[in-house]
Amino acid sequence: MLKGYFSEYKVFLAVDCIIFGFDDEDLKVLLIQRDFEPEKGKWSLMGGFLKKEETLDDAASRVLFKLTGMHNIYMEQLYSFSEVNRDPVDRTISTSYYAIVNIDKHNKELIKNYNAKWFSLSKIPDLIFDHNLIVDKAVRRLRRRTSINPIGFELLPEKFTMRQLQKLYEAILDKDIDKRNFINKINSMDILVKLKEKDMSSSTKGSYLYKFDQQKYDEKQGNNFYLKI
Amino acid sequence: MLKGYFSEYKVFLAVDCIIFGFDDEDLKVLLIQRDFEPEKGKWSLMGGFLKKEETLDDAASRVLFKLTGMHNIYMEQLYSFSEVNRDPVDRTISTSYYAIVNIDKHNKELIKNYNAKWFSLSKIPDLIFDHNLIVDKAVRRLRRRTSINPIGFELLPEKFTMRQLQKLYEAILDKDIDKRNFINKINSMDILVKLKEKDMSSSTKGSYLYKFDQQKYDEKQGNNFYLKI
DNA sequence: ACAAAAGTGTTTAATCTACACCCATGT
DNA sequence: ACATGGGTGTAGATTAAACACTTTTGT
Structure with a gap:
């Protein structure tokens, strides 16, 4: 066993990316419509094969950039799927990554080129x-x-209202949250800055805008948050 | 992109297993001493290459069986490691699995054959x-x-005392736990059966033995437990 | 004046934490 | 009789959950 590698079996290794976005209402996933065989015309995750000189993280970043035009996207390796016949063409292992992007910031041209579309989770x-x-x-x-970790901020614009943040959490966790309890919880984490500005688009009264404070967040890292919402 | 697979790069895919055990005192990991190059003589996780007709889970089960002689070991896929030069011989991706075994039940002969040894986490x-x-x-x-999930029972004999269970948790979480609080918490989960038997080996008074109740546990699944110890 | 969303605190329930003494038995 | 580990309950603190009214401003 393991004496030499010569006799061992090699496989194709792909990365597939689940790209999450949020449009003020729904949590969405970006899918592409395949214009090549097999399964041409069917919807699929964006993916690509691992290349010789890159890690899986590199490959995922490359795939994400190709579809969104964005660098430094928040992402995390999810799992490696390896059913023998999962890909009918040839044995391919898929290491999946999920990514979180701001739905307004990605490159819409690229999306068109790939026949990509955002789908609400329920659809x-x-x-x-x-x-x-x-x-x-x-x-x-x-x-x-x-x-556990307030990572959702990647899904929002730089400045956002408490209401937007709450809707985001409701979309992710798929349940209603009491707004007072939510605000108290968020404030107790002490990782947001309240701005003097208001967003006037959603009501006559206007609602205060907040910014995520990366520095405060970093200082608190390790302490995990356990939102328990 | 992705037109054909012919031109794509293939890699060796290995599984490496972190095998946890518990000896009434310490949480331990089973390591093998390599008797082959590279790095002959150094300690290593037990591993093996993915084969043509098996999934990663299959490969991990095979590797685990080879070293322990046990089937149906509790295991979970952990992560895929892919640094380009992580293996000096040839590019190899490693998908790791961690497994939990009863330290008294595995085959000691096999362990000898592989020059394997249990190491406490701190050593x-x-x-x-x-x-x-x-x-x-x-x-x-x-x-x-x-x-989150009381999975540690694989590490104990079928019948065990509360004290053993507590020591196990203390070993896993690496901290002391108050015995009354621990017992209350465990009892509130209601997944153990208290037996009439006592274990007399650890004290003059003897201490009651418990069994893990798989059925009750299954009924409660989905409810996740959140032990918060 | 009213409609629509924003903002704000308190009370109750549940859970977690800390803590100390008696019990049973073998020597 | 005593040494050793086993067993048990409660009070106080913290955290979570439920809940309703006032504010602002454009129409």
């Missing part, structure tokens, strides 16, 4: 291979992660 | 490649998982 179509499974796992991970 | 030597990193990640995952 995700049948995907190729085991991609529905992968999405499910990503959603569950995102939910868990969100209740 | 893990320098391992080959990135294996120390992998072990760290496994320990962190085990700690988190243990506080």
